[in-house]
Amino acid sequence: MANPIRDRSMSHLRGWFGEICTRLGLWFWLPSRTYRQFHNIVVPTSNGTTQIDHLIVSTYGLFVIETKNMKGWIYGNEQDSQWTQKFRGTSYRFQNPLKQNYRHLCCLEEHLGLPRTCMHSIIFFIGEAELKTPMPGNVLTHGLSSYIRRHREPLLSEQDVEQIIAAIQELKRDRTLNHATHMASLADRHSSTTRCPKCGSDLIERQSKKGDHPGSTFLGCKSYPRCRFTRQLSQEP
Incomplete structure (x- = not known):
């Protein structure tokens, strides 16, 4: 075991x-x-x-x-x-x-x-x-x-x-x-909703245009496409 x-x-x-x-x-x-x-x-x-x-x-x-x-x-x-x-x-x-x-x-x-x-x-x-x-x-x-x-x-x-x-x-x-x-x-950086944990740029709210949930919102790095970090937003119950 x-x-x-x-x-x-x-x-x-x-x-x-x-x-x-x-x-x-x-x-x-x-x-x-x-x-x-x-x-x-x-x-x-x-x-x-x-x-x-x-x-x-x-x-x-x-x-x-x-x-x-x-x-x-x-x-x-x-x-x-x-x-x-x-x-x-x-x-x-x-x-x-x-x-x-x-x-x-x-x-x-x-x-x-x-x-x-x-x-x-x-x-x-x-x-x-x-x-x-x-x-x-x-x-x-x-x-x-x-x-x-x-x-x-x-x-x-x-x-x-x-x-x-x-x-x-x-x-x-x-x-x-x-x-x-x-x-x-590290824990603070990866839980932030305002700063990208990969490059330090701002995180901004974006809207998905394709994929499984088109129209849904998520956080994406402002430096896209140089940095492609994304984070799903918590869904309200």
């Missing part, structure tokens, strides 16, 4: 172990004089907070890494809002990590005042995951450090790097920016 508490504990343990393995691999293969590493950074923004798994700072840019500790087959593409994991005959849905990491880049852009052209988004699947659909080159199941080292075009000056490091260290020293406050911010 399934034990939800045990399953959650094992999931957290696997996630923790995967993060430790990722840190060790980055520490071993990336020279610290060239690549400064930060982990589990909570970044405040005008639209709540975001939490970044790993951030590598160098003159070759900022490498923003979202890790996923999963087994089985992974299906998805850049446009899907959710991807699918198939493991032991069961399918699970999870947020598209490319879109998830895109928010991380936007938050860093806002907080650091840097253009996203100086940043590299990387999705790294830890464990025994197999990508079953064509994926962009920045979605990896191995070779994370090698992928980072292949970027050799300087995008930032040494002075830029020092300023970024100082800003990230300031975030790490702020005791109010922790996992608990981030989870509270």
Whole structure:
């Protein structure tokens, strides 16, 4: 019989172990004089907070890494809002990590005042995951450090790097920016009826023109079509 508490504990343990393995691999293969590493950074923004798994700072840019500790087959593409994991005959849905990491880049852009052209988004699947659909080159199941080292075009000056490091260290020293406050911010952001949880733009009331319920109203992001977030309005009893 399934034990939800045990399953959650094992999931957290696997996630923790995967993060430790990722840190060790980055520490071993990336020279610290060239690549400064930060982990589990909570970044405040005008639209709540975001939490970044790993951030590598160098003159070759900022490498923003979202890790996923999963087994089985992974299906998805850049446009899907959710991807699918198939493991032991069961399918699970999870947020598209490319879109998830895109928010991380936007938050860093806002907080650091840097253009996203100086940043590299990387999705790294830890464990025994197999990508079953064509994926962009920045979605990896191995070779994370090698992928980072292949970027050799300087995008930032040494002075830029020092300023970024100082800003990230300031975030790490702020005791109010922790996992608990981030989870509270996440809950507030996803329950908001005025702000888009994906991009921070206003939510406005729209009317469905087709589909199963034409004429019904819903909340949609003001930045459509750049952002396609929608939320159903609660129906009055």
